[in-house]
Amino acid sequence: MAVPVWSVDPRTGKQREQVAVEATAQEVDAAVRAAAASLPALADRSVRSRLLRAAAGALEASGPEIIAAADAETALGVPRLTGELARTSYQLRAFADVVDEGGYLDVIIDHADPAAQPIPRPDLRRYKIPLGVVAVYAASNFPLAFSVPGGDTASALAAGCPVVIKAHPDHPATSELCADALRRAAVSVGLPADTVIVLHGFQAGVDLVGHPLVAAAGFTGSVRGGRALFDAAAARPRPIPFYGELGSLNPVVVTEAAAAERAEQIGTGLAGSFTLGTGQFCTKPGLVLAPAGEDGDRLLTALTAAAGEVGPGVLLDSRMRDNFLAGAAARSALPAVGAPVPAGDGGEHAVRPGFVTLPAADLAGADDYDLLLDECFGPLTVVVRYGSADELSAVLDRLPGNLTATAHLGAAEAAESDGPAARLLARLTALAGRVLVNGWPTGVAVAPAQHHGGPYPATTSTSTSVGGTAIERWLRPVSYQDTPEALLPPELRDGNPAGVPRRVDGVLELAG
The missing domain is CATH 3.40.605.10 (Aldehyde Dehydrogenase; Chain A, domain 1)
Structure with missing residues (x-):
């Protein structure tokens, strides 16, 4: 039938x-x-x-x-x-x-x-x-x-x-x-x-x-x-x-220097990125590590205001909507988790964007918060507040593979080739296929140097x-050994009749 x-x-x-x-x-x-x-x-x-x-x-x-x-x-x-x-x-x-x-x-x-x-x-x-x-x-x-x-x-x-x-x-x-x-x-x-x-x-x-x-x-x-x-x-x-x-969390790390310089700009930018397309981008920033303290509070205030202004949106289907609502509720219900802007029901067929917060010490030290390390498809992100470099490092140690990882840096630390920022980028490089600095991962340019992939579970390769x-x-490679010229593919014949770039006896030859 x-x-x-x-x-x-x-x-x-x-x-x-x-x-x-x-x-x-x-x-x-x-x-x-x-x-x-x-x-x-x-x-x-x-x-x-x-x-x-x-x-x-x-x-x-x-x-x-x-x-x-x-x-x-x-x-x-x-x-x-x-x-x-x-x-x-x-x-x-x-x-x-x-x-x-x-x-x-x-x-x-x-x-x-x-x-x-x-x-x-x-x-x-x-x-x-x-x-x-x-x-x-x-x-x-x-x-x-x-x-x-x-x-x-x-x-x-x-x-x-x-x-x-x-x-x-x-x-x-x-x-x-x-x-x-x-x-x-x-x-x-x-x-x-x-x-x-x-x-x-x-x-x-x-x-x-x-x-x-x-x-x-x-x-x-x-x-x-x-x-x-x-x-x-x-x-x-x-x-x-x-x-x-x-799947991918696409972690974002905001350094103390970056928060001190532009907390409001980062908070507003984060709201635009995690709600873009109703949060249905594979590169949505789903986990943000922001500093505790006054500058981190400024970032959170800006994020709260900007996210609160985003209206309800429709997800791709009812199953995704149900999963999002259940996932947002489960994350918000975890101990020590706050929800300055609760994600949830936005009316029939729609959802409201929001985010949750958690101290880094809780996420780094307990398996009870593993749910926060799973992607929640839709307009929700998790903001983890760290109070020290050790807390930040402990959370990074728990992260799975990702499509992207982002660092928001201060101007001075971004100019140091062997300082903390360089070490942070090395940590993020181990976690993701594309590493960004002072930007947002949503949006994948179609360009020769682009890489859209990453360690498992972001991708399987x-x-x-x-x-x-x-x-x-x-494609797969194949080598021909001692093959008569007439039997070779045009790309492999002497004289390069196919006009393609080749490396011949160790020397690169451009297209003929």
């Missing part, structure tokens, strides 16, 4: 329309096999580049319809979604540039050297090839940039991998519209439409990660769901890489899901 997939308006809780039906095991198998059949057609780099650019154009052409559907399904608002669509198109074109440039292939050629010591060297030529079909699990909180047309899909296509995407149930209509745009783009450049396929249903996601033709998977979501899929990927007869983004190097997840 077919199970319908409904589009639901989180502002009202009412069903909008039936969008699709959940995929059966047979349909998952057919989808993966169809995607695998398109793999040879993606071998041409120039075709992949054209596909990515065509996909960006197709999304933009359908932009009004996509944005309207996304707003109706997520309540994220037209301005936010308009920016997200622009970001999504930008990253597709950015990966097209990566493909055109060719440096991601990491071509290395070592010509034969019979006289090499201590062992004669054969002719060796190395580059990277696509893994195969990639399973993508769409995110709830970014219906465009981290979903059907998002970074996982863009980077996989750039690598030469067809994708089968498990749509998120919070925005099925948006997913179908985006899939249609991507599939039309594929056909427009001469590729099979099944280069991109979208499926719906929880069980479809489970079946997808276990399919023998799926070569890798990318996931953005909860620790519980991501860990279950990660374990399933590892338990296969032939395990596959699983690149999961699972050391890779990034944002920026040009995200392509590396879907």
Whole structure:
């Protein structure tokens, strides 16, 4: 019996329309096999580049319809979604540039050297090839940039991998519209439409990660769901890489000097950051270590005022709302925890933002407060007041891996290369994949130097899901030894007919 997939308006809780039906095991198998059949057609780099650019154009052409559907399904608002669509198109074109440039292939050629010591060297030529079909699990909180047309899909296509995407149930209509745009783009450049396929249903996601033709998977979501899929990927007869983004506290440390210089500015900035997008950013600052004392009090006063001015907001679905309300209540009920601005019910289908406070000595010394070290998805943050460097260090020792870690420093300490600030950054570097100074982590620029990842449970690997190097997840290296020129891929032939950057006999050669 077919199970319908409904589009639901989180502002009202009412069903909008039936969008699709959940995929059966047979349909998952057919989808993966169809995607695998398109793999040879993606071998041409120039075709992949054209596909990515065509996909960006197709999304933009359908932009009004996509944005309207996304707003109706997520309540994220037209301005936010308009920016997200622009970001999504930008990253597709950015990966097209990566493909055109060719440096991601990491071509290395070592010509034969019979006289090499201590062992004669054969002719060796190395580059990277696509893994195969990639399973993508769409995110709830970014219906465009981290979903059907998002970074996982863009980077996989750039690598030469067809994708089968498990749509998120919070925005099925948006997913179908985006899939249609991507599939039309594929056909427009001469590729099979099944280069991109979208499926719906929880069980479809489970079946997808276990399919023998799926070569890798990318996931953005909860620790519980991501860990279950990660374990399933590892338990296969032939395990596959699983690149999961699972959860992050994104700690912020405010030094005494920073609080003394600009307590009010930091408090106001924190309120804007943890309530941005109704607190549904994976980079939301969820734990803030601020000094005790008068300057810390000033920060807390500013935070209280700014957070209190933020109105109620709608979360992505009713389940997330229920979890947020339960999580906020459980944190507020812990001993010694204060709630200057209580987070809670904001009326039907909405929540109110807020924050809780706790002395650092309590968090550092008792397992009873472990809940405060778990991400609470939604507009809530935890402010921990430390009275000494030892208390600060003890809390940092308890933190899990994170996507980001932020230090707010005073002007003088930021200028010392071997002072306390440098030691603090070293501590934070061990905890996170992106370290910020005097800023806020919400907002992840799409740039070549970006890293969006971190130690577990932030992610299940050391890779990034944002920026040009995200392509590396879907590639594997292969070396050809003593292979005749005519049988080599163009990227590895003498004369560099493919025109890509290469390192030849230890010397870097730019694109020809």
